[in-house]
Amino acid sequence: MTLPKNVYMALEDIVGAENISDDPAVLDSYRYSLTHTAIHLGPFFDTYTPRGAAVLLPGSTEEVQAIVKLCNKYKVKFKASSTFWSAQGYPSEDNTIQLDMRRMDRILEIDEKNMFAVIEPGVIGATLQAEAMKVGLNTHIPGSGCSCSTLASATSYFGSGPSNLYGGWHYDNLLGLEWVMPTGEILRTGSLGSGCGWFCGEGPGPSMKGVARGFIGSKGAMGVYTKCAIKLFAWPGPGKLPVEGIVPAYKTSLPNNFKAYTVAFPSWKAWADAAYMIWDTGIGYLAHRQFNMFGRDLKYAMIKILTDPTKTLGDLEEILEDPEVQRVTEYCKRDFQIILVGMTRRDIEWQEKAFDEILARTGGWKVEAMHEPEIHKWVLLYLIRLGHKNLNLVFGGSYDGCFGLLGSADYGTAHAEEAAEFKKEWEKRGAMVEAGGDCMMGPIGGQGGGGTCLWENFTCFDPHDKESTDGTLEFFDACTKLGLEKGWGVGMEKWNSVARGPDGRTTPKEERDRIHLAAPQPSVFRYQHRIREAFNPNDLGDAYYETLEDS
Amino acid sequence: MALEDFAAEMDRCSQCSYCKWIPFDQMKSWRFAKNCPSVSYNNFNSYSARGRYAVARSLMRGQSGYSDTVRDIVYKCMTCGACDVSCKVCRYNLEPLQMVRELKFRLVEDGQVLDEHKAVVESLDKEYNTMRQPKTGRGEWADGLEVPRLFSGKAEFLYHAGCRFSYDKDLQKSVRAAVLLLKNAGVDVGIMGEREMCCGGRVYSMGYRNEFTRLAKANINAWAKAGVKTVITSCADGYHAFKRLYPQLGSQVEVIHIVEFINRLIKEGRLTLRSVIPMSVTYHDPCHLGRQGEPYVPWKGVEKKIRNQIIVYEPKKPRYNGALGVYDPPREILRSIPGVELVEMERIREYSWCCGAGGGVREAYPEFSMWTATERIVEAKATGAEALISACPWCERNFMDAINAMGDTMKVYDIVELVQKAI
Numbered sequence: 001m002t003l004p005k006n007v008y009m010a011l012e013d014i015v016g017a018e019n020i021s022d023d024p025a026v027l028d029s030y031r032y033s034l035t036h037t038a039i040h041l042g043p044f045f046d047t048y049t050p051r052g053a054a055v056l057l058p059g060s061t062e063e064v065q066a067i068v069k070l071c072n073k074y075k076v077k078f079k080a081s082s083t084f085w086s087a088q089g090y091p092s093e094d095n096t097i098q099l100d101m102r103r104m105d106r107i108l109e110i111d112e113k114n115m116f117a118v119i120e121p122g123v124i125g126a127t128l129q130a131e132a133m134k135v136g137l138n139t140h141i142p143g144s145g146c147s148c149s150t151l152a153s154a155t156s157y158f159g160s161g162p163s164n165l166y167g168g169w170h171y172d173n174l175l176g177l178e179w180v181m182p183t184g185e186i187l188r189t190g191s192l193g194s195g196c197g198w199f200c201g202e203g204p205g206p207s208m209k210g211v212a213r214g215f216i217g218s219k220g221a222m223g224v225y226t227k228c229a230i231k232l233f234a235w236p237g238p239g240k241l242p243v244e245g246i247v248p249a250y251k252t253s254l255p256n257n258f259k260a261y262t263v264a265f266p267s268w269k270a271w272a273d274a275a276y277m278i279w280d281t282g283i284g285y286l287a288h289r290q291f292n293m294f295g296r297d298l299k300y301a302m303i304k305i306l307t308d309p310t311k312t313l314g315d316l317e318e319i320l321e322d323p324e325v326q327r328v329t330e331y332c333k334r335d336f337q338i339i340l341v342g343m344t345r346r347d348i349e350w351q352e353k354a355f356d357e358i359l360a361r362t363g364g365w366k367v368e369a370m371h372e373p374e375i376h377k378w379v380l381l382y383l384i385r386l387g388h389k390n391l392n393l394v395f396g397g398s399y400d401g402c403f404g405l406l407g408s409a410d411y412g413t414a415h416a417e418e419a420a421e422f423k424k425e426w427e428k429r430g431a432m433v434e435a436g437g438d439c440m441m442g443p444i445g446g447q448g449g450g451g452t453c454l455w456e457n458f459t460c461f462d463p464h465d466k467e468s469t470d471g472t473l474e475f476f477d478a479c480t481k482l483g484l485e486k487g488w489g490v491g492m493e494k495w496n497s498v499a500r501g502p503d504g505r506t507t508p509k510e511e512r513d514r515i516h517l518a519a520p521q522p523s524v525f526r527y528q529h530r531i532r533e534a535f536n537p538n539d540l541g542d543a544y545y546e547t548l549e550d551s
Numbered sequence: 552m553a554l555e556d557f558a559a560e561m562d563r564c565s566q567c568s569y570c571k572w573i574p575f576d577q578m579k580s581w582r583f584a585k586n587c588p589s590v591s592y593n594n595f596n597s598y599s600a601r602g603r604y605a606v607a608r609s610l611m612r613g614q615s616g617y618s619d620t621v622r623d624i625v626y627k628c629m630t631c632g633a634c635d636v637s638c639k640v641c642r643y644n645l646e647p648l649q650m651v652r653e654l655k656f657r658l659v660e661d662g663q664v665l666d667e668h669k670a671v672v673e674s675l676d677k678e679y680n681t682m683r684q685p686k687t688g689r690g691e692w693a694d695g696l697e698v699p700r701l702f703s704g705k706a707e708f709l710y711h712a713g714c715r716f717s718y719d720k721d722l723q724k725s726v727r728a729a730v731l732l733l734k735n736a737g738v739d740v741g742i743m744g745e746r747e748m749c750c751g752g753r754v755y756s757m758g759y760r761n762e763f764t765r766l767a768k769a770n771i772n773a774w775a776k777a778g779v780k781t782v783i784t785s786c787a788d789g790y791h792a793f794k795r796l797y798p799q800l801g802s803q804v805e806v807i808h809i810v811e812f813i814n815r816l817i818k819e820g821r822l823t824l825r826s827v828i829p830m831s832v833t834y835h836d837p838c839h840l841g842r843q844g845e846p847y848v849p850w851k852g853v854e855k856k857i858r859n860q861i862i863v864y865e866p867k868k869p870r871y872n873g874a875l876g877v878y879d880p881p882r883e884i885l886r887s888i889p890g891v892e893l894v895e896m897e898r899i900r901e902y903s904w905c906c907g908a909g910g911g912v913r914e915a916y917p918e919f920s921m922w923t924a925t926e927r928i929v930e931a932k933a934t935g936a937e938a939l940i941s942a943c944p945w946c947e948r949n950f951m952d953a954i955n956a957m958g959d960t961m962k963v964y965d966i967v968e969l970v971q972k973a974i
Contacts, residue, residue, distance in 0.1 A: 019594070024615035025624065026595055029602035037565060057594050083568060084596070102594055107581055126572070127581040134580075146575050147568055240579050247874050247901050248640040250576040298858075309874050313643045314867040317857055387575025390567045390641035396860040397563025397644070427859065434858040462860045464562040 002053045002095050007074050011056060011097070014066045019057040019103070027051045030098050032090040034504055035463040036398050038144075039087040040495040042476075042502065043400060043461070045469040049090035049504045052079075052098040059103045061178060061186065061226040068224065068540075069184035071097065077540045080224040082121040082149030088157075088219040092500045092542045099224060101149075107131055108227065111199075115232045116175055118198050121151045121225065126387060128230075130240075138235035140167030143443070145389025155225040156217040160454065162288035162383055164443045165278075166341075167233050171213060175201045175229035179212050182223040182536035187212070198229030211531055214545055215524050219499075221541030222532070236343050241381065246309040251377035252384075257342035259352065260379040262291075262370035263359060264335040268413035270362040271334050275409040275444050275453070277358040278338070283351040285341035286383055287444035292335065293392060293458045295435020296420070300329045300369070306391070307378045313394070328369040335367060336444055339383055395433045398463040400472070401456030402479040404492035409445070412455040415488060416440060422482055423457055423475075431471020433460040456492060490515075499543040506543045516548040526550070554607060554657045557650045559854075561608040563862075570600035570634035570647060573902040583897040583930050586633035588905055588923040597624045600634035600647035607654050617663050625651075625658050626665055627919060629912050630756045631838040631905035632873070639872040644854075644862045648843075655758030655910075667915040668757045675762060679748040682718040690744030692716065692723045698730050699741040701777035706741035708733070709779040711793070713786035714749050715944035721951065722944050725965035729785050729809050732970070736816055740783070743773065752792035752839070757911035764800065767792070771802045781805040783812055785967060787943035788909070790877075791839035798847040808840055810942050813970055814880035817887050824973035827890035832969075833936035834881055834893060835927060835950070836903035837943035842873030873901030881942050881966055888973040894934040896927075904930065906946035913949060924953035928961060938962040940969060 003011075003022065012020050021027070032039075034047040053076070058064045064080075071078045080099035081089035091098060105122025112135045117128060125146035128139045142153040142161040150170070153159040155177065159170020167173070176192030176199070189212055192198050193205030201209045214222060237254055245251045265271040278284050294302040301319040305311040311319075319325055340355060342348025359365060370379065382388055392399045403419045405412040416438065424437025439458035459475065462468040476493040483491045498515045501507045516525040525548035532539070532547050572578070573586040585591045589598040596602035606624055609615040628651055635648035658664070674683040690700065692712060699706060710733060716726045733740045751766035774782065782804050784790050794806040816822035836842075848869035855865045878900045885893045898904045907913065907923025928950060931939045939961060941947050950963045 021595060021620065023618055023620035025606045025609050025618070025621045026597045028609035028615055029595070029597035029605040031605070032566060033562065035562065037567075055595060084566070085568075100594070100596065123581075124572075126575040126578045127584045130578045130584070131581050147572065241576070243576055247574065247636065247872055250574065250640075252576075312863070312867065312870055313857075313861055314863040316861065316863070381576055385576055385578075387578075388641055390565050390569050390638075393563075393565045393567075394641055394643060396856075396862055397565070430859045433860045460860060462563070462856075462862065464559040465860070468860050 003076070007070070007076065008054060010070055011054065011067060014063050014070070015056050015058055019059065020054055022054040024051070026055060030055050030090070030100070032087045033463060034087065035469050037086060037393060038400055040400065040492055041087070041497040041500055043398065043463065043469045043473055044502045045466045047502065047504050049087060049092065050094045050096070052091055053095045055098045055100055057100050057103050061180065064099070064180045064224045064226055065184050065186060067099065068180050068182065071540055072184055072538050075538055075540070077542065079220045079542065081220055082152045083124060083147060085144045085148045087500060088496060088544050092504065092506045092544070096542070104226065110135060110137070112137065114199050116199060116229045117232055118227060118229045119151055120227055121149055123150055124148060125150055126385060129385065132232050133235050133237065133241070134239045136235055137232040138167065139230065139232055140164070140170060140173060141386045142170055146386045147389065150230055151225055151228050154228060154230055155213055156219050158216060160443055162290065162386065162443055163286045165287045165445060166285045168231065170230070171217070173231035174209060174213070175199060175231060177201065177209070177212055177225060178227040180224045180226055182538070182540055211535070214528055214531070219544035221543070221545035222536055234343060236341060241385065243381065249307050249309045249378060250381055251374065252381040253377055254380055257345065257348045258380060259340045259348065260337065260376055260383065261340070261355070262332060262335055262337050262367040262379070263364050264332040264367055265362060265364045268334060268416055270364060271336070272409035272413040274358050274362045274364055277361065279445055281354045281358070283340060283354050285339050287336060287338040288383065289336040289441050289444065290383060291337065293439055293441040295433065295458070296333055296438040297329060297436030300332065301325050303375060307375055328367065332367045337379060337383060338444070339380065392458065395460040396462035396468065399458050399460045400476070400493060402459055402476055402491050402493040403455060403457045403483065403488070405455035405488060407452055409453050412453045415486070416455060419455070419457060422479070423459070426475045426478065429471060431461060431468050432475065435460070498546060512543060513548060513550060516546065517550065522548055552649070552653055554611060554653045557607065557653060558611065560645050560650060561604045564601055564604040564645060565642065566601050568599065568601060569637045569641065572637060573633070573898055574637050574640045577902055579897045586637055586898070586902060586904065588631070588907060588926070589628050592919050592922055593627060598627060600638060600651065603628070603651050603654060604647070607650065617661070622658065622663055622665065625654055626911060627916055629838070629905050629907065629910035629923070631909055632843050633902065633905065636842050636873040636901045639870070643870070656760045659758035659760070665911070665915045668911050671757070671911070671914055672754055672759055672762055675749055675754060675766070680714040680717065681749055681753050682714050684718045687745055689717045689747055690742065692726055693730065693742055693744060696727060696730055698734065700744040700746070701741040701779065702743060702746040702773070704741060705778040706739050707778065707780045708738050708740040709774060709777065709782045710740050710742050711750070711782055711784040711786070711789055712742065712747060713784060713789045713944065715948060716786060717747065719944060719948060722947060722965065725967045726785055728971040729967045732813065732822070732967070733783065736821055741777070746773070748773070750789040750792040752788040752796070753911070755792065755796065756909055763796070767797050767800050771797060771800065774804055779804055781807060783807045783809060785809040785942070785944070785965065787837035787840035787844070788945055791843050794844065795847045798849070808877055808942065809967055810881045810884060811877060813967070814883050817884065824888045824970065826973045828888055828969065828973055829890040830938055831892040831894055831936045832885060832938045832940050833896050833931050833934045834885060835906065835931070835939055835941040835946055836878060836900055837941060837946050838903065838905050838909060840942055841876040841878055841903055842901045844877045845871050845873070845875040876901060884966060884970060885940065888969060891969070894936050896930045896934055898930065906949045908945040908949040920949060921953050921956055924949040925957060928953050928957065928959065932961060938964055940964050940966050942966050
């Protein structure tokens with residue numbers, strides 16, 4: 001027991017004995033492997049986030065508030081997480097209390113007329129989507145997939161994903177918010193703060209969304225968000241997804257107002273032009289360069305495996321030898337997936353015509369092999385529910401993304417091939433899966449007629465194999481070096497290293513300051529420092545809330 | 552296998568928590584989205600497959616030691632296998648169910664056992680049943696049926712009643728009906744009667760591997776002496792033990808669940824269900840007949856890597872992910888009964904919610920077991936069905952107890968009972 005007994009007992013009084021534990025085995029099930037998934041700072045072989053001081057399962061806002069107040073009284077750090085995807089949901093300092101928010105998992109309301117839902121932290125994309133569809137609505141599901149907390153995505157991170165195009169990033173979708181601030185006081189933001197309901201994030205009432213979320217979300221370092229309202233959008237499909245097929249090759253048949261296409265282009269410029277035209281014309285429900293995450297050389301063979309329940313990874317080499325697979329693989333090098341959804345028959349007809357015109361103007365083409373009925377139905381279900389994100393790890397057990405190339409479509413496409421070639425050379429060394437260098441995936445933009453692309457280049461390796469892990473780390477270091485040389489900046493392979501170091505603990509202040517001062521807008525972090533001083537005077541979070549104190 | 556053989560998996564587990572939910576593609580509502588009774592009831596990560604991987608690694612490395620909490624984590628798992636199905640929607644190189652079994656085996660080997668389980672094992676040692684009843688009464692359920700006892704005779708087909716059906720008088724009409732069906736179909740069937748022994752499946756799922764092996768070998772020998780070529784059972788636990796586990800010890804007998812046999816009779820026109828039963832029913836897939844009821848495929852091989860770091864197996868390894876369980880025969884039987892309307896629950900087939908009786912949970916944690924069963928009853932009632940049908944006596948007993956505790960009136964039937972009514 002690392003917590004003083006009186007503190008533990010006081011916490012136990014709040015949540016009940018069945019909802020607190022400091023058993024070492026339990027605590028070890030709340031540590032994250034830094035040899036692992038999307039940590040954006042390693043990987044570091046056989047290294048884990050620090051063991052927590054205790055794990056608590058609060059069941060209400062009142063319990064959360066009492067816990068936070070007690071933490072302030074005894075100066076104990078705390079970190080809340082809902083669905084624990086990736087390292088930032090775990091403490092980076094010793095003796096931190098971990099709050100597992102899974103007991104607070106209710107959908108409190110779906111306001112059909114005003115198109116929003118009020119949810120608790122444990123609500124995941126899949127359950128919210130299933131309930132929303134019953135009333136003709138849908139929720140945006142972030143890139144981390146439908147297993148992840150919608151509230152966490154909206155309050156604590158990007159909230160970007162395939163349906164950015166129509167559904168908006170979740171930071172945009174965040175409406176009213178109930179926030180147990182780091183001091184234990186409760187702040188209700190937007191219209192909620194004025195007793196006007198959940199419908200608006202920025203007023204009438206305290207317009208505190210930016211303060212509450214911080215830059216790219218506060219990642220569990222600034223109090224606990226206990227409820228929020230999230231914007232929903234139209235779903236002109238059935239109230240329940242009609243799922244057929246044999247596990248794991250589930251698929252869905254949807255009406256004719258749903259069309260899933262994989263399209264490819266003769267050049268990256270044509271690819272970017274198509275993206276811009278899609279935004280300009282306002283078509284599309286969802287668009288993502290999705291299956292390229294398996295790698296340019298492997299993606300179609302993997303789709304053959306995933307859509308056939310009799311196949312396994314053991315069939316991969318044989319499938320890759322199939323001339324037809326080789327032809328399609330070559331044919332869809334520079335591709336993306338798009339789902340067009342018509343709200344009416346005329347709408348889908350118009351969208352299809354517009355999309356065909358975009359392809360005609362850019363020289364793009366539909367990849368017919370991806371439109372075979374069984375694959376089409378599989379793609380529809382995959383992208384709408386986004387319930388297979390764990391395929392990120394299908395090969396060796398771990399992946400992480402490098403480069404990122406966050407920016408306009410022109411920016412990403414201008415450097416995509418160079419980044420791919422660089423990775424392809426490194427793949428030959430053996431530490432990571434040889435997949436063709438270009439394993440870049442990401443959304444085709446944000447909301448409102450434009451936006452950004454993110455070119456996460458998937459790198460798959462074996463977390464149980466030291467040579468594989470160390471070799472991948474060496475590659476990521478080389479990516480960072482290349483990115484700096486080329487002026488692309490530090491890639492996403494190092495994004496979290498500003499908060500956590502190779503030992504799993506908080507990055508030293510000097511290093512954090514160096515990184516923040518080199519950022520395009522250091523003042524953001526100076527501003528956050530002032531916010532942290534005001535809202536978190538006892539500094540009970542961690543460095544995932546990024547601050548700069550240099551004056 | 553040993554727990555150490557899963558060290559790589561412990562590192563390769565994605566920590567994604569898919570193991571806590573039914574396959575996401577199949578989710579139809581918030582209410583019935585979860586798949587794992589253990590983490591749904593206990594909530595800490597450690598009670599999920601991902602958590603148990605972490606707990607096992609922590610124990611193996613000496614970072615934590617045995618405690619009441621650790622025993623609770625390990626034994627509060629029904630080994631229902633729902634985590635295994637959900638994990639394998641995306642992962643081709645993890646075996647979470649088998650890892651959890653190995654964790655239980657290790658605790659038993661290390662003497663970290665529960666008194667409630669010890670009592671069951673002692674009953675097995677002395678009376679060859681898990682019900683803590685005298686072995687002399689095991690065959691009484693068949694009194695008056697004029698079915699040969701195979702310890703003194705021979706027959707090609709053996710009907711194995713199993714521990715629960717042999718001693719639970721509320722359920723026995725089903726096994727009596729099953730034997731009559733077999734006889735009427737002209738099957739040369741016998742029973743072991745008071746010499747019938749437990750299949751060992753339940754102690755296997757509690758972690759007692761050696762006791763299971765002893766029983767399995769004894770059963771295999773007894774069957775060989777009696778000239779048995781096919782074992783038919785109405786018990787899903789027994790079916791799984793005979794179908795999946797016994798072949799690993801050399802058994803070559805054919806194994807058939809009674810629903811497969813009845814469905815075959817119906818399809819061949821040898822059994823016609825004529826009586827109308829005006830009833831809406833819903834069907835519960837027993838874990839051991841459904842997702843764990845896939846046939847055993849022998850495999851001996853090694854892990855290898857292709858394209859540098861893609862983990863595959865040489866030769867190709869069979870994949871148990873619930874795809875080939877026994878799902879359709881019971882449904883086809885129910886649809887064959889005039890007047891019966893089958894309405895499905897949300898969690899069915901490979902992603903069915905467990906009844907709560909398995910893994911030694913019913914014996915050691917009755918409150919948790921009843922909660923799990925109650926969850927299923929609530930789901931069954933949400934369909935509007937009047938009756939809950941299953942094909943496993945352990946499921947049926949747990950449901951009946953839960954319904955009694957709830958003060959509810961929903962009926963529970965073994966599928967053979969319904970068939971008998973329809974003949």
